[in-house]
Amino acid sequence: MAGTRERVIMLADCQSFYASVEKAEHPEYKDRPLAVAGDPERRSGIILAACPIAKRRGVTTAERLGDALAKCPELIIVQPRMALYIDISLMITRIYQSYTDLVEPYSIDEQFLDVTGSLHLYGSAEELAALIQARIQAETGIYTRFGIGPNKILAKTACDNYAKKNGTGIYVLTPDNLSSTLWTLPVSKMFMAGSRMTRHFNAMGIETIGQLAATPLEKLKTLMRRKFGRNSDINAELYWRIANGIDDSPVTPGTHETAPQTIGHMMTLPRDYATLSEIKTVLLELTELVCQRCRSKGYMGHVVSVACMGADFDRPTGFSRQMKMDDPTNVTNQAYRAAVQLLQRHWDGLPVRKIGVSLSQFSSDGEYQLSLFDRNREKWMALERATDAIKLKYGDASILRAVSATEAGQARDRSKKIGGHYK
Ligand SMILES: [Mg+2]
Structure with missing residues (x-):
């Protein structure tokens, strides 16, 4: 029975994706350091991606262009071409799909493949990964790395911590080798553990993923309740499962076929909202939903839009x-700040019955996880990815921002509905 068979999941990652696409398009730059930067005209622009040669010269993603040029004056700078990157990403999806129909894009340059059913045609998981890797190199000029494991979390961990660092770009994590691999890593390397959670685990005396895995779940819950209160039980279980490499979430194909122009949410309120604070409450909830969807698809929006309409x-x-x-951002607090500015500038003070928020002009968050302008950004992204994972597993109502508990909060109600109807 397939149900009892161990799954074989791969996380395939494109190395320096934007920069690799540009190098494939410009063979004349093959042996030269190249970076993709937001606005090459301005030295204050940001490096979105750097090729391995540029990285060896000290150029890092998300640093200022001026700083990169100071380290590497011969750096070739090209402007991002998102439409092209999305096309190449889809082309790579189609290559993966020729080996299995279970392909799930995780971001523009990372995709999950469930090859359990087709593996017997190709030999071992490593052999199949090497075959796909060679084919993508030949057809697109892009080098891919493959983390392999019995589930998505271990595949992702295998890719980030091992396949990206070894010579072959392929690494397998199995339940048998966890004690010599995953469990020796510091908790900061654990999937979804941001710097904030790492600090808390360290304060609990937990330094390695193995120590977290070996902590009895009930004890971990008790330790986390002391810090975060009763509601932290869900979190405790989530982190404990990740540390133990337990994850039964499926690879879900077709999450995004093409990149959308806009991701937005519009809602009609149950009554007129007349005060700024009520409207801001709903605005925050909608922004949260929009940013959550962007994060799950790996997009960051550069433009935020707000619409408010009266009842008549x-x-x-x-x-x-x-x-x-x-x-560009998919961090709720940042998008919300901009949305509130729009509201304060343009709201005429008349009662509001319908509110919408959207993000557009997307770029990928895979190549741009740090901004030097905002050192909190990494923390927010890690935190929000963690809350997204919990919502995905336990439903939207499991974590609500404190403001949603007020009367104006709509999220709790809405999460019980699907398409406007109660479940
Ligand atoms: Mg990548």
């Missing part, structure tokens, strides 16, 4: 405006 559709009131933020 014969005499329309309200506004619909957008603004470009300093940097």
